[in-house]
Amino acid sequence: MSDMEHPQGPTTNRSIGATVGDNTMLLIPSGQERLNQILSLIDSAQSELALLFYMFSDDVAGNAILEGLTRAAARGVKVRLLIDGFGCGSADAEFLAPLKDAGGHFCIFHPSYGRRYLIRNHQKMAIADRRLALVGGANLDANYLTDQGADRWRDLWLLLDGPAVEELSDYFDDVHAWTTGSRNRIRDLRRIIQRHSHGQGRVSWRFSGPMRRRNPWPGTIAREIDAGKRLDIVAAYFAPSWPMLKRIGRLGLRGTARIVNAAKSDNSATIAAARHTYRRLLRRNVEIYEYQPAKLHTKLYIVDDVVHIGSSNFDFRSLYLNLEIMLRVEDAGFADQMRAYVDAEIADSVRITPDLHRQRASLWRRLKWTLSYWLVTTVDYTVTRRINFGIE
Structure with missing residues (x-):
């Protein structure tokens, strides 16, 4: 037992x-x-x-x-x-x-x-x-x-x-x-991250941190998105780099991509930053949803038959600076179960259609979204949380 x-x-x-x-x-x-x-x-x-x-x-x-x-x-x-x-x-x-x-x-x-x-x-x-x-x-x-x-x-x-x-x-x-x-020393920390990010096996660890190159988890998820045909993301903070957004957009054009973001948070700048990315993704058939019942803090990524669960948000700080842990599980049955979980989260979300996004996107809001994206990708959360200048 x-x-x-x-x-x-x-x-x-x-x-x-x-x-x-x-x-x-x-x-x-x-x-x-x-x-x-x-x-x-x-x-x-x-x-x-x-x-x-x-x-x-x-x-x-x-x-x-x-x-x-x-x-x-x-x-x-x-x-x-x-x-x-x-x-x-x-x-x-x-x-x-x-x-x-x-x-x-x-x-x-x-x-x-x-x-x-x-x-x-x-x-x-x-x-x-x-x-x-x-x-x-x-x-x-x-x-x-x-x-x-x-x-x-x-x-x-x-x-x-x-x-x-x-x-x-x-x-x-x-x-x-x-x-x-x-x-x-930072170089010793980088060696730890590399040494423990195992590339073999259906259940393996991917860590990330302040790496100049070959950052294990961002590199893994980027390659999988490049090759994948079905993507589901549930991310509390969604503000990736433009190259990563391009990858998601290309997958949206050749397959199916769904992203569930936060509608509520203790840091409204992170929500505004995510909305800065919507126009580009919606043009490439990416489905976007905002979760309604509670503040969203989930970090879940599914590419084809691979599931990633852990601590990493899908923003610049988590992908390229913070120490993060992700468990990679390659199993079609588990991926199907986790997609059913995403389906349930989507049922509690509002879908952001191109029309809804255009209705929201006044000039003033677009300026706030752009500023928020810059702040979230360059400044610490402890600073952006204090700004909280509103998103509506």
């Missing part, structure tokens, strides 16, 4: 899942289920816990997770927590002190001023005993771990059981060592 089937292990959402090779995957689209899963993952750990998150908030969900980590450390589990210095503004040393007092360890990814200052560790992963892992886009924050309220985020995690978890654990070890080391 695998850990996922054991009644003492994490509870599961069995509506969407697959076994590919020796790896079993279960999708977790519910915020409350994500909270249940990570608490159960923590409580089931026997020897080791490794967590890496962009945000770890001092709120009701964050405190529940911290209490679980503290209990784990107190019972002798090796607990390591790596958080991003920008994303975790509320999770300071005082908040995390109980974990340290219980024997756990935490460190903060916060490169020094200069070129490295722009880098964010935007990845999300939780690993128990090098055997079970949660990966995806949701942060450790109450609004990502609930299904209620106007401020909730729509997102995904994937529960993974199999040999791919051991590979992810090795990657975490290297990133943790780089973060805590005395000589954390």
Whole structure:
């Protein structure tokens, strides 16, 4: 019996899942289920816990997770927590002190001023005993771990059981060592990203970061879009480079391309930036939708029979600067299930037709969309979020 089937292990959402090779995957689209899963993952750990998150908030969900980590450390589990210095503004040393007092360890990814200052560790992963892992886009924050309220985020995690978890654990070890080391050079970080982005197998990891060239995940998804005939994207932040937009447009002309973007966010500049790209894509038969029920934070990409799930948005920062993690799964059955998931998201979305886009596109709005696209592709989210000058 695998850990996922054991009644003492994490509870599961069995509506969407697959076994590919020796790896079993279960999708977790519910915020409350994500909270249940990570608490159960923590409580089931026997020897080791490794967590890496962009945000770890001092709120009701964050405190529940911290209490679980503290209990784990107190019972002798090796607990390591790596958080991003920008994303975790509320999770300071005082908040995390109980974990340290219980024997756990935490460190903060916060490169020094200069070129490295722009880098964010935007990845999300939780690993128990090098055997079970949660990966995806949701942060450790109450609004990502609930299904209620106007401020909730729509997102995904994937529960993974199999040999791919051991590979992810090795990657975490290297990133943790780089973060805590005395000589954390960027070229060493690039080598870590390249070394752990495996190109073989139907279940494989693709990482990305501040690479000058040969950035593993952007390079992989670009090649697949170039060769693909069917594309589905659900992206919280959609502001890719013009060459990437051209790739999507060419696929739209020869096949089928659907993009689900956000209609609600805490950062309206990202929505405006996405709308700056619509005219070019609509001309090339790309279907565009905006998700309505909640703020969208999902990062899901399906090209033909390949599914990518992880932390990367489809904008310049995620594609070429942030540290990001994506799981690549090549399996027709899983791709079909995930397209059914996209179908359901589209049912809760408004389709952006050429007529609707023209009605919206007043001169003033087009100026705001253009400015937002420039800001989002060149400036950090923490800056653009403060602008929030409205999109309507």
